[in-house]
Each structure stands twice: as structure tokens, then as C-alpha cells.
Amino acid sequence: MAIDGAPGAGLTKEQLAEEVTHLSTPDLLKTPFGDLEFFDGVPRAESVQSIYDALDLLRGIDAFLTAVPGASLVAMRRGLRTAGVTSPDIIGFTDPRANSGGLYLTPNTETTYGTTFLDLKAWGPTVIEAPPQSLCVIDDFWFRYVTDMGIPGPDRGAGGKYLFLPPGYDGERPDGYYTFESPTYANWVVLRTLGGVPAMKQTRIYPLAEADAPRENTFVNIADVLQNTVHANDFTFFEEIAQLVAEEPVSALDPERAGTLAAVGIAHGTPFAPDDRLRGILDDAARIGAAIARALVYRPRDPEAFFWEGNSWKNAFVGGSYEFLQGGARNLDARTQFHYFATVITPAMAHAQVGAGSAYAYTAEDADGHVLEGSSTYSLRIPADAPAKNFWSVDLYDTQTRSLLQSTPYPALSSLGGEVHAEEDGSHVVWFGPAAPAGRESNWIPTIPGKAFFPMFRLYGPLESWFDKTWRLPEIQKEA
Structure with missing residues (x-):
């Protein structure tokens, strides 16, 4: 830019031509959505619908990942009403x-x-x-x-x-x-x-x-009432969100998130009535969004999602913020990760304190990185002096529903009551499998052959050695 009216040197014709190549779209663009054709930057008629289908799919996936928290509570309320x-x-x-x-x-x-x-x-x-x-x-x-x-x-x-x-x-x-x-x-x-x-x-x-x-x-x-409080992973998801948007005032959402939903036809005061084309695209978007959410939960790529380097135990609240804020920006992956498999938002959960509240760790992998599967037998050694002021527990969950594994009414063990057998060194070995190892029935949680599962380890009243990471959970071992 020229200063005080002095002329700038500008670009040569060759440099300007090079700049144009960077801001231009080629006449044939190969994409995951197929080949898109243009004439000198203008979409050809036969590619226009494909472009908008791609846009609607991207908007739908974004809407799914963004709206998981709301859909979760729509499903929660619906389930409670059936109870x-x-x-x-x-x-x-x-x-x-x-x-x-x-x-x-x-x-x-x-x-x-x-x-x-x-x-x-x-x-x-x-x-x-x-x-x-x-x-x-x-x-x-x-x-x-x-x-x-x-x-x-x-x-x-x-x-x-x-x-x-x-x-x-x-x-x-x-x-x-x-x-x-x-x-x-x-x-x-x-x-x-x-x-x-x-x-x-x-x-x-x-x-x-x-x-x-x-x-x-x-x-x-409602303990024994059969109910579903988990949101959908297909087109129905968008109907859940449309219900929420219709019930709540416009002011309930910021313009960006409201705009994401409006882009797929969900807006306050407007009936949600997608045609067959958009309905099919949104069904695909929900399924792809769910696939992404499952990757964020079970195979996160953020190093902060792991408690210890080189160890698969994961943290549900990445970043320690109940608003999922890091450096003034929303950690969108962390928000989706948490809400896809957990409930309740409070600062007390996101940022536990020494001796108060609770801390959580989960994994869906064994020591070799393989998915935990109910036909096999696994062991988890909980080292001595577990850093819990009150007690620790291990619960098993279904990887599809993210709900308690239906292998038994209470698929869990805890240090309460002293029923879990301790080893001579003060550690506890917990077993997961379709049958209890001989003599280890008190330390065993049954699994379901052919079904994956994941354990969540909880500390009630976590102590300093949890926070400074001097106490560490080992990986889950698959037994021969």
C-alpha cells in the first residue's frame, strides 16, 4: 500500500498472473462429493445441485456436532416423561x-x-x-x-x-x-x-x-422403569432439535449456532418440513456426525484428552472448563466429546479439587490398543493407595448406547464395603469377561460376548497424587 501518496512498486504482470492462479477455481474440481465443473469460475448447470447437496451435508454434519448438547436433553425429558x-x-x-x-x-x-x-x-x-x-x-x-x-x-x-x-x-x-x-x-x-x-x-x-x-x-x-433418554443418531436427531428450537425463545441461542441450524431448515417460528432430498442428506449428516463423535470419544486426537502420555485412559472434560473454553475460543471437539457420552454440566465436575467432588477416567482399549470386547477376559490392576478420600469405583458401559452394560443390573465394583478382594501389596485386580476367573468372583464384572464395552474409573474425593499424576492407572490387560 502506498504511504502519504507515494506510488507503490506494484506487481509485475507475471506476478499478478501468479496471484490469479491462487484465487481461481479450475474448470474441473475433483472433490469427495464428485467432480464439479465450472466455466471460468462459474458453476456449470449440471454441477450446481451437487454443490448445494455438498453444502447441505456439511451444514448438517456441523449442526449435528453443534447441537448434541440440546438433543441430549430433549431425549432426557422425553425418556423421563415415559417414566x-x-x-x-x-x-x-x-x-x-x-x-x-x-x-x-x-x-x-x-x-x-x-x-x-x-x-x-x-x-x-x-x-x-x-x-x-x-x-x-x-x-x-x-x-x-x-x-x-x-x-x-x-x-x-x-x-x-x-x-x-x-x-x-x-x-x-x-x-x-x-x-x-x-x-x-x-x-x-x-x-x-x-x-x-x-x-x-x-x-x-x-x-x-x-x-x-x-x-x-x-x-x-424410576430405577426399574425401562426408558430411553439417549438422543438419536439418524434423521430423528434433527426433529429433536427442531422441537427444542420451536419451544425456546430466539434469544436462547447465539446467532452463529442459530444460523447453523437455520441453514438446514430449523428456525424458530418456522415448521421443520424438509423435502425428501434434504431429509436424506440430513439422515446421512447425522450418521456421519455420530461417526465423528464416536471418534472423538473413543479415539480422540487431542493429546490433552489423555491423562498420561503413552496411556489410553482419557479425560471426559478436556481443558478443565465447563464451557469448553481454551484461550478465548470454544473447544468444539471437547464439547462434542463430553456431551456425546456424558451428562450434567457444572464447574464442580469440570475442575475437581483435592479432596472434593469426583474425578473420572475411561478407555475402550486394552494395552495393545485393541477395542475391549465381551468374549475375552481382561484384568485391570488398580495400584495400592488409590487417591480417593472417599472411595473408587469402576462401571462398565455399552459402546453403542453409552449406557450401563446390560450384562447384569449393576455392572460395577467399588472399594465401598470391602467386598473387592485386595492383593498383598494393597492393589486390587478387577476382572472383565463373560465368566468369572476361578476364585475371583468378588472382583469380576460380567461382559457380553460379541459386544464392545468401556470402563469408567471414578474417584470420589480425588487426592493430590491424582492431580500431580504420581499415581497412575495401568492399561487393561487381555488375558491369554
Whole structure:
């Protein structure tokens, strides 16, 4: 560029011609979508539809990977409704704990869960009285964090009244509540109490308008109710997202993500009615998107997804941010990785602290890098002095559904109760296989021949040696 009116040297004709080659499209462009033909940069008529089919496929794949968090909660609400949790004042719980009958993304078998969905559109401002000594979370319908309640929340485990306001609320905000405004009308409530079911039944959820005489809540044991709370991996996925977008205000999404969805026909106030061409493309997009998500979960390429160099044990929360932010940018792969196989967003999970919360590691591979498969027998040695203030556990999951493996109601072992046999050096050897090794029945979790699986190792109250990596899980060994 010339400065102060002085002429620049410019380019030679040869240099300018070279520049044109860099900004031009050839008359025949070979792509994964087929050969595309142009005349001097203008698409030929016979290639135009192929180009737009390619664009719609790319937009669809991007929409799938971007919208997995929302689809996950649409499926969660649908599944809970089939189990009878149809209103905010109906709270489903798992007594004594979650089992492998229903399809849930990686629940543990050590915790009694409680759950419901707020409906701020129907109820308006809504109150939750959190039980004392609890660990509770509220996430909005796009699976974004709203607040913790209980021990990690502002009541610090003493119990307290929380007021949730709908998007754009401009009414009264009474004193005496921890008050939060959610970007969405639907909000997922997750309840965990240290006092078990009796403590959970101290929870109260009611409209603010009934604060002087709150309604009674109904508690439904959903532990043994067969239900599917996992989102689809075909065209149906986009119908799930269309439902979410239709229900929630335009302000619930940023323009970029809203634009990605609008590009495939999903927009607020507009019926989602793709023609047969687009429907077929979106079905392909969902299946390809799911394939990418599975690679991110089981075979991630980000080195930060692994706990230890040269070891296959993986971290579900890459980067340690519950918003998946790194250096001011959203880590899109990390967000998809987490939401494709896990649930609940809270800073307490993303960034565990010494002696508090929980830490997680998972793998779908043995020491040789082969996929874990239920016809074979494997062993995992958990070294002595496992860094858990409270206890450790191992749960097995189905690689297709990412739900508890249906080889037994409780496909898990833990250090609670002392039932798992310890070796002389203080380590524990856990076995996975279709039959228990002789004399090791107490340390065995059954698998299903012909079906892949993956274990998740949890530490409740992780200690310093977990964080400084001086304690390390070895690889899973396939037995001869």
C-alpha cells in the first residue's frame, strides 16, 4: 500500500498472473462429493445441485456436532416423561440407585439420583427448596450451566430456597431467594443427596405464586422403569432439535449456532418440513456426525484428552472448563466429546479439587490398543493407595448406547464395603469377561460376548497424587 501518496512498486504482470492462479477455481474440481465443473469460475448447470447437496451435508454434519448438547436433553425429558416424570412437581429418583435397565448416558451405580424438568413457560418463576447436604445442578435446555445447589452452591449445603426466572423476566424479584434467570424455559434439575432417598424427599418445587402455600411434590421411583433418554443418531436427531428450537425463545441461542441450524431448515417460528432430498442428506449428516463423535470419544486426537502420555485412559472434560473454553475460543471437539457420552454440566465436575467432588477416567482399549470386547477376559490392576478420600469405583458401559452394560443390573465394583478382594501389596485386580476367573468372583464384572464395552474409573474425593499424576492407572490387560 502506498504511504502519504507515494506510488507503490506494484506487481509485475507475471506476478499478478501468479496471484490469479491462487484465487481461481479450475474448470474441473475433483472433490469427495464428485467432480464439479465450472466455466471460468462459474458453476456449470449440471454441477450446481451437487454443490448445494455438498453444502447441505456439511451444514448438517456441523449442526449435528453443534447441537448434541440440546438433543441430549430433549431425549432426557422425553425418556423421563415415559417414566411418569411429566411435571416439575413430579420428581423421579433411583432407589436404591441407577441400574442397567434404562438407557442413560454413563450414570454411576453408586449414587441415588433425583431428577425433573422445570417449565418456566407454564409455571413462570419457580422455587426449588434444595435439601441440606446435597449436590444438585440446574442446566438449561441447551445443556448450559445455570447454577449448583447444595454443597457446591451458594447455600453451601445448609439447604436454601432458589428462585428461577424465565427468559426476559421483568417482574418482581422477592428477597429471601438465591435468584437466577435462565436463557431457556425448560431446565434440567439433577438432585443428589448424601442422606439418600429420605433426604431427597425434602426437596420442594413449586411456582413462586404458591409460596405461601406450596403444593406437595410427588416422588416416583424410576430405577426399574425401562426408558430411553439417549438422543438419536439418524434423521430423528434433527426433529429433536427442531422441537427444542420451536419451544425456546430466539434469544436462547447465539446467532452463529442459530444460523447453523437455520441453514438446514430449523428456525424458530418456522415448521421443520424438509423435502425428501434434504431429509436424506440430513439422515446421512447425522450418521456421519455420530461417526465423528464416536471418534472423538473413543479415539480422540487431542493429546490433552489423555491423562498420561503413552496411556489410553482419557479425560471426559478436556481443558478443565465447563464451557469448553481454551484461550478465548470454544473447544468444539471437547464439547462434542463430553456431551456425546456424558451428562450434567457444572464447574464442580469440570475442575475437581483435592479432596472434593469426583474425578473420572475411561478407555475402550486394552494395552495393545485393541477395542475391549465381551468374549475375552481382561484384568485391570488398580495400584495400592488409590487417591480417593472417599472411595473408587469402576462401571462398565455399552459402546453403542453409552449406557450401563446390560450384562447384569449393576455392572460395577467399588472399594465401598470391602467386598473387592485386595492383593498383598494393597492393589486390587478387577476382572472383565463373560465368566468369572476361578476364585475371583468378588472382583469380576460380567461382559457380553460379541459386544464392545468401556470402563469408567471414578474417584470420589480425588487426592493430590491424582492431580500431580504420581499415581497412575495401568492399561487393561487381555488375558491369554
